[in-house]
Amino acid sequence: MAQYDLTALMAPQMECHLVFPMLEFLQERQFYADEEILQGKICLLSGINMVDYAMDIHKSLHGTDDVPADMVARRSEVIARLRTLDEAAAPIVAFLSNQQLVQELRPDKQYNIHMLQERYQIGPDQIEALYQYAKFQFECGNYSGAADFLYQYRALCTNSERSLSALWGKLAAEILMQNWDVAQEELNRLKEIIDSKNFSSPINQLHSRIWLMHLESLYLL
Known part of the structure; x- marks a missing residue:
């Protein structure tokens, strides 16, 4: 069948x-x-941040407890970057982890941004840090954390392009976690946005539809 x-x-x-x-x-x-x-997985992992997984596969493939020096160095880089992003996003993550504080948020994003800045000194930099933190969590294979942070980010983001990017990421995370009902909701939401959005060119809209087809194919698997 491989052919x-x-x-x-x-x-x-x-x-x-x-x-x-x-x-x-x-x-x-x-x-x-x-x-x-296994070799194919290692090739894929060389471009992303799932370094522990890559190490485990290498050990299994070669029957050894040793890993290449470049994997060890890469792991150190990933951990250092994760700590930096964790520190940058800490204020807004702490806020969003407190359900009593989250109840202060409203559907009005402008109100939320003003309220967060005035009461908790959380501004655009911290909101952007939440996006970068969520994206890095996804790249590390923490799909659950990434999905949660991207959902929260979209509730605060006022940049339509950034919000759309976050929605793509959340959909991918839900598919990878096999949360099919939620993934279907995100698929439908993306379809509506792609059909109604004023793209800078028809090619950009076509690219978005092609990516949506890729994700739908995985959903059907």
């Missing part, structure tokens, strides 16, 4: 994290030798 597999053609056009379910599917069906699948 009919299109994964090698599709994978370069897709976001790295979204290729993993496809590799898991191929591994379960034993279309390829485990060694080939």
Whole structure:
């Protein structure tokens, strides 16, 4: 059956994290030798921040407890970056973790931004830090945390492009967690936005629809 597999053609056009379910599917069906699948996973992981996972796969593939020096160095870089982002986002994460404080938020985003700045000294920099923190959490494979932070970010973000980017990320996270009902809601929301949004060019709108098709294909898997 391997000769009919299109994964090698599709994978370069897709976001790295979204290729993993496809590799898991191929591994379960034993279309390829485990060694080939594991090597493919390592290649994917070389471009993202799931360094511990990459190390575990390397150990399994080579039957050793040792890992290459570049993996160790990469892990140190990821941890350092995560600490920096964690510190930058700490004020707004602390606020959003307190349900009593969250009840002060309203549907009016401008009110929320003014209130956060005036009462809690949380401004645009901290809101942007929340987006960067959520994005990094996604890249590290913490899809649950990323989905939660991106949802909260969209409730505060006033930049339509940034908000749309966050919605793409949340949809991907929900699919990867197999939260199908929530993923369907986000898919429908994205469809509405893509159909109604005034894109700078028809090509940009076409690209968005193609990405939506990629995500829908994973949803159907």
